[in-house]
Amino acid sequence: MIEVQNLSKSFKENLVLDNISVKLERGKTNLIIGESGSGKTTFLKCLIGLHSIDNGEILFDNRKFSKMNDKNIRKFRQEIGVLFQGGALYDYLSVEDNIMFPLNMFTRLSLKEKRERVNFCLCKVNLEKTNNLFPSELSGGMTKRVAIARAIALNPKYLFCDEPNSGLDPKTAILIDNLILEITEEFNITTIVNTHDMNSVIQIGSNILFIHHGKILWKGNKNDLTKSKNNELNNFVFASKLFKTLRNENFT
């Protein structure tokens, strides 16, 4: 579980995250939703340590991030898997080498064992026999799936996904969503997904946080979402014609 206590972050005079406190549960897909510029990417980057925080504390299973020294942070980061928006695969490495990269850096496994682990991860994301392809030869969906395979290579305790469905067609987006859900439940990891894709929210949102102007305005699950009386949330959720129509037809 990840516990965030009174987290604030500003860039110069601009307060981006304002006193955020939240618990992100293990074995669940924790979705952070909000408009572009609401602060959700900054929140995610603060959680993974890419941005320093001004105030507050982040606890990873009761371990305070701020109390860790550089060596411990490096070790701790091996417990984190991150799926970046664009995949962030290393262009000069093949699919196999991309997934093997964290194994080469942090394990003493033999080549045979590493290959087995790579094949296991590729099997999890339904991309068997793509070992020798290079990132430039992959489609958007395949890139995301390889990035997920790399993120889970070291058996992480925490999985962070930044806009996993951006730029994907609806069918592939559902595939990625289901994959994230499956991995979360199977390995009982704490998953945080940063998204503004409402289909994802309906598909996998077991714990949803709505961020608006740097504050968490609403928490709940996908079933509560359509019943909320929060105006900002309703403006966001029912912004599209499709969702407006569905609301009028009383979908839950």
Added chain:
Amino acid sequence: MLKYFKEIGRYFILMKKVFSVPEKKDIFFKQLFNEFEKVGLSSLSIVLIISFFVGGVVTIQQAINIDDPLIPKYLIGFVTRDALILEFSPTMIALILAGKVGSNIASEIGSMRISEQIDALEIMGINSASYLVLPKIIASMLFFPVLVILSIFIGIFGGWIGGISIGVTTADFVLGLQTEFSPFYVSYSLIKTVVFAFLITSISAFYGYFTKGGALEVGKSSTTAVVNSSILILIFNFIITELLLT
């Protein structure tokens, strides 16, 4: 002014991060050999072609300028040799490599930055600066002197061909090459090259590493890296010459 100090400070902070013990020695050496190919071997042809023709042109120009019966012909070989060892091979080749290798490093690292590949390294707990930049710096500091030595030899060969084409005899040219040869000039040339190699790779890596934005900014970083490393090469050329030759 404050902006420049801030930039210099950031450069030294990055260098502190770069010069740390590699996390896995075997991976570092694998990277290092890759960089020998990327920053060194791939520049071989351009260095050799330029050196050959510049050597030839320098000789022809000297032959024309000292076309006087009172000045011995062997001075043509003498001047060509010293021009190549002292200035052309270390400094001009460094400026050419700043354009070729420097822009390549800045754009490679800059692209990795904007596509979040560097973030991905950091998130894994890898010192991205050391992992990406250190092999490039070491490879260039070891390989550029080799390029410069080859450049001197090929330049002299080009000079000999150029000399023959306008009637300078081989005997005169070789006598010039042997006259008052100071081995220290070669040391001076190689010391300059090592310093220039460090400047080219570290400055280019610095601008690539701190690229922000998109493809346009990668291009800007690349240009800034080439311009600034070229200026610093010229400044350090002056400083090293003052320190070692006067």
